[in-house]
Amino acid sequence: MDELKELALKFTPVGSRVTCSPPPLDTDEDWLVLVKDHDFYRKVLLARGFGIGGSRFLDLRTPLNVADRFSSYVKKEVNLIVTEDPKFFDKFMAATSVAKRLNLLSKEDRIALFQAVLYGNSL
Numbered sequence: 001m002d003e004l005k006e007l008a009l010k011f012t013p014v015g016s017r018v019t020c021s022p023p024p025l026d027t028d029e030d031w032l033v034l035v036k037d038h039d040f041y042r043k044v045l046l047a048r049g050f051g052i053g054g055s056r057f058l059d060l061r062t063p064l065n066v067a068d069r070f071s072s073y074v075k076k077e078v079n080l081i082v083t084e085d086p087k088f089f090d091k092f093m094a095a096t097s098v099a100k101r102l103n104l105l106s107k108e109d110r111i112a113l114f115q116a117v118l119y120g121n122s123l
Contacts, residue, residue, distance in 0.1 A: 001078075003044075004033075004044070004045070004048070004080075007035070007041060007044060008033045008034060008035050008041070009034045009035060009036060010032075010033070010034040010089060011031060011032075011033050011034075012031065012032050012093070013029070013030065013031055013032075014030045014031065014032045014081070014092065014093075014096050015027070015028070015029070015030030015079070016030075016107070016110070017029060017030070018030075018096065018100060019096060019099040019100040019103070019104060019110065020103065020104070020105055021100075021103050028074075028077045028078065028079045029077055029078050029079065030079045030080075030081065031078070031079070031080050031081065032081045032083075032089060032092055032093070032096075033080050033081065033082045033083070034083060034084070034085075034086060034089040035082055035083070035084055036084070037084070038071065038082060038083075038084045041082060042071065042073075042082070045073045045080065045082075046073075048075070049075050050073040050074060050075040050080065051073065051074050051075065052071065052072075052073060052074075053072040053073055053074035053079060069083070069085075069088075070082060070083040070085075070088060071083075088118070091117055091118050092114075092117075092118065094117055095113055095114045095116075095117035095118065098113060098117070099113055099114075111123075
């Protein structure tokens with residue numbers, strides 16, 4: 001993981017292990033990653049055994065702007081959410097901080113918060 005962190009502009013833990021208190025121990029380890037060159041980073045991840053994953057945060061109702069796009073990659077219990085867009089990264093971290101402050105233990109509540117912050121969706 002150290003090399004992956006070194007190749008990123010920012011590499012920070014997110015997800016329920018960060019936002020929930022007490023943190024769940026039976027969930028994946030999620031990381032938000034800001035990179036300069038997504039295509040290069042994708043090639044590095046695939047060479048390191050990561051697969052292309054799905055995402056719970058995709059907006060299914062409206063098309064995404066380029067700035068709102070990201071890709072997720074999975075290897076065992078590690079999930080990486082990778083973006084080139086600093087604004088998306090900052091919005092994701094803002095939603096993470098609110099989820100943590102409110103200690104949103106319900107997955108549905110966390111999804112609703114992230115949909116609102118990232119895409120302006122009300123659920």
